[in-house]
Amino acid sequence: MIQPLAYIHPQAKIAENVVIEPFVTIYKDVVIGEGTWIGSNVTIMDGARIGKNCRIFPGAVISAQPQDLKYKGEASTVTIGDNTIIRECVTLNRGTALDKNTTTIGSNCLLMAYVHVAHDCVIGNNVIIANSVQLAGHIEVQDFAFIGGASAVHQFVSIGAHSIISGGSLVRKDVPPYTKAGREPLSYVGINSVGLRRRGFTSEQIYEIQDIYRTIFLKKFNISRALDIIETEREPTEIRDEILDFIRNSNRGVMKGFGSGV
Structure with a gap:
């Protein structure tokens, strides 16, 4: 019509x-x-x-x-x-x-x-x-990402799959998959566990994601050292490799871990 x-x-x-x-x-x-x-x-x-x-x-x-x-x-x-x-x-x-x-x-x-x-x-x-x-x-925004209202995203930023960004954020750095991003400057504040459960991720997969990001953002390693530890100490999985590839291929660098100084 x-x-x-x-x-x-x-x-x-x-x-x-x-x-x-x-x-x-x-x-x-x-x-x-x-x-x-x-x-x-x-x-x-x-x-x-x-x-x-x-x-x-x-x-x-x-x-x-x-x-x-x-x-x-x-x-x-x-x-x-x-x-x-x-x-x-x-x-x-x-x-x-x-x-x-x-x-x-x-x-x-x-x-x-x-x-x-x-x-x-x-x-x-x-x-x-x-x-x-x-x-x-x-800008690249991968599948199932959520960007909160009134946020502004800098050119060439990548936002990973299944991530969630708080409303009103200034997104100057890349946001890795499965994460929650908030505060100013934009920082890691956890993983998007609620969204992951809604989409059928198992408890084991969610724990794996949490443990990987604990090494990256919360254990005081610099990013390259954290990635080397994850690759050396964890068995290869699709989730592990997706996170490693995203961060290693980041052109703008990833957001920091809140309070971690990285």
Whole structure:
């Protein structure tokens, strides 16, 4: 159902069963999957690739040009996976040729009102980003992460899977998977045990994660020494290796352990 007061470029590719409310503007180079709902006053610009059964609420602007002075008008995209909810006044900027050429939002995500996702970000699946979170360019947010409201994330930061960040945080360093991050400056405050239990992690897996991060953040080792101890003394597991790989591949360095001085 397409309301007559909406403007849709005749070459935009709109699937069946898409609902488009009044005063929506959809540009030429746009693809929208079946079953998606577009609320009133949404603007969807060139380069948008929107999946199935998404819900985009009034005032959102999808695939606007990057707010990057290096951008020279090259073709690029914003890709949104299936079943993702984009709430009121969210802004998603498309990618740049100097990086990924696309901004990616996964499936089954919730981006609450007034979230901004800048160019070349990669958001995984099942991610929740609360109201007024601001993501600078080139950020990675892995699956099942949660970012609390009114947080600001520095460019090139990586946020690990199943992590949770307190509302109002200034995120200048990488946040490893499975952790809780809070305080100022942003610090390790534990693991996301509640979220892990909800997602079916066993007690043994949760204990393993706690013990690994106890070595990293609470035992007064520097990071490289802590990682060497974990690799030497613990049997390889998928969880162990994921944590080690994330921290070793961190470009900005990881957040510190609260009170640990690292």
